[in-house]
Amino acid sequence: MTPPTALTIAGSDSGGGAGIQADLRTFFAHGVHGLVALTAVTVQNSLGVQGFTEIPADVVTAQIKAVASDMGVNAAKTGMLATAEIIRAVAKTLDEVEVGPLVVDPVAASMTGHALLREDALEAIRTELFPRATLITPNLDEVGLLTGISVSDPASQRAAAEALLEFGSRWVLVKGGHMTGSTCVDLLTDGREYVSLSGPRFETDNTHGGGDTMASAITSSLAKGASVPDAVAAGKKFIERCVAESYPLGAGVGPVSPFWVLPDRR
Numbered sequence: 387m388t389p390p391t392a393l394t395i396a397g398s399d400s401g402g403g404a405g406i407q408a409d410l411r412t413f414f415a416h417g418v419h420g421l422v423a424l425t426a427v428t429v430q431n432s433l434g435v436q437g438f439t440e441i442p443a444d445v446v447t448a449q450i451k452a453v454a455s456d457m458g459v460n461a462a463k464t465g466m467l468a469t470a471e472i473i474r475a476v477a478k479t480l481d482e483v484e485v486g487p488l489v490v491d492p493v494a495a496s497m498t499g500h501a502l503l504r505e506d507a508l509e510a511i512r513t514e515l516f517p518r519a520t521l522i523t524p525n526l527d528e529v530g531l532l533t534g535i536s537v538s539d540p541a542s543q544r545a546a547a548e549a550l551l552e553f554g555s556r557w558v559l560v561k562g563g564h565m566t567g568s569t570c571v572d573l574l575t576d577g578r579e580y581v582s583l584s585g586p587r588f589e590t591d592n593t594h595g596g597g598d599t600m601a602s603a604i605t606s607s608l609a610k611g612a613s614v615p616d617a618v619a620a621g622k623k624f625i626e627r628c629v630a631e632s633y634p635l636g637a638g639v640g641p642v643s644p645f646w647v648l649p650d651r652r
């Protein structure tokens with residue numbers, strides 16, 4: 387039987403733990419066929435991002451059109467988009483083809499603080515992509531850059547979510563991975579419904595690719611027809627296991643792992 391399809395519009399991580407590599411292994415773990423529009427090639431390992439080069443915007447557009455016109459896209463997500471030109475091209479293309487629900491992960495920097503967007507491109511994500519998004523999934527650094535709000539507790543997390551909704555997405559998920567405490571609390575809202583997703587914080591430094599894995603897990607469930615609250619709840623459970631089973635690789639930050647879905651890992 388042909389599985390559902392999900393499209394990732396994102397960059398490559400040579401270290402294999404984030405970017406399209408995280409997306410494809412997450413789609414695979416969900417039994418979803420992954421489609422790719424590559425936006426950039428990063429030179430990256432567990433210690434950080436050494437540099438990147440972007441793909442020409444017309445090639446990004448052509449990749450999206452090629453798969454959408456022939457194979458069909460049940461849901462899509464954006465990750466690293468690199469430049470304002472690529473963001474504008476993606477936004478225009480998404481108006482011309484059918485991709486189902488759209489998850490926009492406003493990736494601005496790697497977890498080691500290296501920029502993955504040129505200059506003011508985050509502003510282009512806000513104005514061009516957020517109004518087209520079913521769901522946006524910023525982490526706390528991105529929330530700060532987008533709203534100026536520094537999230538430190540449930541009240542400021544809610545205020546930030548409400549400020550982000552003003553930018554035009556249907557739903558907002560403010561991820562709490564960067565807060566401190568024994569729990570990791572993410573807040574999902576569409577302005578009417580407020581869902582607080584709380585889980586244990588696992589003691590590990592190996593969280594590379596966590597945001598990408600969370601967003602692509604949500605996209606996988608949306609591709610299968612789940613509602614946004616159900617997809618996010620399933621994504622939260624999925625990423626928890628991936629963080630719990632993350633592994634060291636290289637001298638720096640190791641990746642979260644979806645290998646726990648496999649029946650036999652010897």
Ligand SMILES: Nc1ncnc2c1ncn2[C@@H]1O[C@H](COP(=O)(O)OP(=O)(O)OP(=O)(O)O)[C@@H](O)[C@H]1O
Pocket residue numbers: 404496497524525526561562563564570571572585586587588589590593594595596597598600622625626629
């Ligand atoms: N140590 C942890 N234990 C359990 N869950 C975690 C942990 N760190 C992050 N998470 C969860 O993982 C998901 C990703 O959150 P986070 O805020 O870290 O995203 P991110 O910063 O975009 O990820 P990345 O590390 O890829 O940049 C969230 O659901 C968050 O609650």
Ligand SMILES: Cc1ncc(CO)c(N)n1
Pocket residue numbers: 396397398399404405406428430465466493495496497502594595596597598
């Ligand atoms: C290519 C790429 N996309 C996203 C991230 C953020 O995790 C990263 N480190 N690298």
